[in-house]
Amino acid sequence: MSTAAVLLTMGLTCALSGGWVALNVRGSAASLERWADSNAELRMHARGELGPAQRRLSARLYRLAGTVIALCGCVFVLGGLLEAA
Template structure:
């Protein structure tokens, strides 16, 4: 169980940090991806107007910070389980 927590925690920590600090434009890419998906969904319904932006780059950065914090908690939990 400890190795599972360490692996999951480390992966989510690194992914959260990449989003939170916008490394290589990760948050901007996530915002563009969501906008493209919204546009495709609207076109599939037959609506040809411009899509409304639901989440901005800043929201993805906040979500990345929350994910990094959760990953840190999981990693520390895995380390504690290994220690005891």
């Protein structure tokens, strides 16, 4: 498999998935926040702690991470296009 195909595949995957979260399509960043909160609560309950879980990541931080991943995916796509030419 050529390097261009690998870069294009990874770049498009990163750009689409990162863009999906960065733009909060269908509430993806909010659902990631809820998922992390429920996992933190389950971990606390497994340890025997019954208090409220501490929030570590907010939807805004997930959107920021999605933006960074989408931009890196765009760089991979450009690299793949340059490699293919």
